[in-house]
Amino acid sequence: MSSDIILYELAAADDTRFSPFCWRTRFGLAHKGLSFQSVHIGFPDIGELGGTNRTVPAIRIGDTFVEDSWNIAEFLDEQFPDRPTLLGxxxxxxxxxxxxxxxxxxxxxxxxxxxxxxxxxxxxxxxxxxxxxxxxxxxxxxxxxxxxxxxxxxxxxxxxxxxxxxxxxxxxxxxxxxxxxxxxxxxxxxxxxxxxxxxxxxxxxxxxxxxxxxxxxxxxGYGRKTHPRDGGPGFDGIGRWKNAG
Missing domain, CATH: 1.20.1050.10 (Glutathione S-transferase Yfyf (Class Pi); Chain A, domain 2)
Structure with a gap:
């Protein structure tokens, strides 16, 4: 299941991941040892994801969609209790x-x-x-x-x-x-x-x-891998919301 996680997040013009709320979830996924695919979404397009809070970060695992970094942390602890806890x-x-x-x-x-x-x-x-x-x-x-x-x-x-x-x-x-x-x-x-x-x-x-x-x-050194060129987790098969399909 972990390989099927999609993370929707903001990015700078050069594709650097900069959002503090998205980095909360990035660190959480690393803490849990979970792989994911990063999808860059622009500020004006966040509402198109279909969530109730209309915010990022948001993750999708199969038919499950979770938005807001706090909700995601709770979800990861509940969904993956055998991995290191985030909230304790x-x-x-x-x-x-x-x-x-x-x-x-x-x-x-x-x-x-x-x-x-x-x-x-x-x-x-x-x-x-x-x-x-x-x-x-x-x-x-x-x-x-x-x-x-x-x-x-x-x-x-x-x-x-x-x-x-x-x-x-x-x-x-x-x-x-x-x-x-x-x-x-x-x-x-x-x-x-x-x-x-x-x-x-x-x-x-x-x-x-x-x-x-x-x-x-x-x-x-996960926190130093902020750009696709760094080869960090999440950037393999990277996409943008408008082209993500």
């Missing part, structure tokens, strides 16, 4: 939900301010109008205005994520002694920043930066 049971799932909320409401909005125009420039021209319209609504300003103050924004951001630093002083991973979905949620956010901009979001000597590099090395 009910208690782990509850704590991971907190990490998700912290990331969605604190980390993501700030990274968007830091990379807004840079990610726009790297985006497929087909996606740019949708991205600009929706993200400027979120930001309450233009992409250019949001990014213009990032030297000040990044200093406040580095202080706001200090609880991550404190956690990593006490244990190697956010999930504990081994990585789990909690780690992949935050790793995916910084992966987005790494791929969207050359601006330094994390200082090189930050313990979070060290954890992030270890995260990219997980699963045989």
């Amino acid at each position: 049971g009910p208690v782990g799932q509850g704590l991971t939900r907190f990490v998700e909320c912290f990331t969605d409401k604190v980390i993501h909005p700030t990274i968007l301010r830091l990379v807004s125009r840079d990610v726009f420039d790297r985006m497929d021209p087909y996606d740019r109008p949708y991205f600009r319209r929706t993200r400027e609504e979120m930001l309450g300003m233009t992409l250019e205005e949001a990014q213009s103050t990032r030297e000040q924004t990044v200093q406040a951001f580095r202080k706001a994520i200090h609880p991550i630093r404190l956690t990593l002083y006490k244990q190697p991973w956010l999930a504990g002694q081994a990585p789990g979905h909690a780690d992949y949620i935050v790793l995916a956010a910084f992966q987005w920043g790494r791929l969207a901009t050359d601006f330094e979001i994390l200082a090189a000597d930050d313990p979070i930066s060290g954890w992030f590099q270890r995260g990219l090395d997980l699963h045989e």
Whole structure:
């Protein structure tokens, strides 16, 4: 069954996979040791997939269609219980939900301010109008205005994520002694920043930066294989939604 998984995800103009939500699922599939085929879908076409949430990532396994990275993580744990757990049971799932909320409401909005125009420039021209319209609504300003103050924004951001630093002083991973979905949620956010901009979001000597590099090395350097030319999982037989059939 694992070889029949299709992952629908966003990509930049050069086909680099950059979406933080899609990377949550990419890391989850790697954690489970599941193979899949990547299909690139544009922002305006997501609704055509037929899901109720109209969002990506989404996976299809046979007749089963699951969208939203959290729902996918739950599904993978339920469908493949013999493989390493992502959420760690009910208690782990509850704590991971907190990490998700912290990331969605604190980390993501700030990274968007830091990379807004840079990610726009790297985006497929087909996606740019949708991205600009929706993200400027979120930001309450233009992409250019949001990014213009990032030297000040990044200093406040580095202080706001200090609880991550404190956690990593006490244990190697956010999930504990081994990585789990909690780690992949935050790793995916910084992966987005790494791929969207050359601006330094994390200082090189930050313990979070060290954890992030270890995260990219997980699963045989999976997090460093962001483009089809890297030969990473999911890119064999790669397709685009409009040509996927």
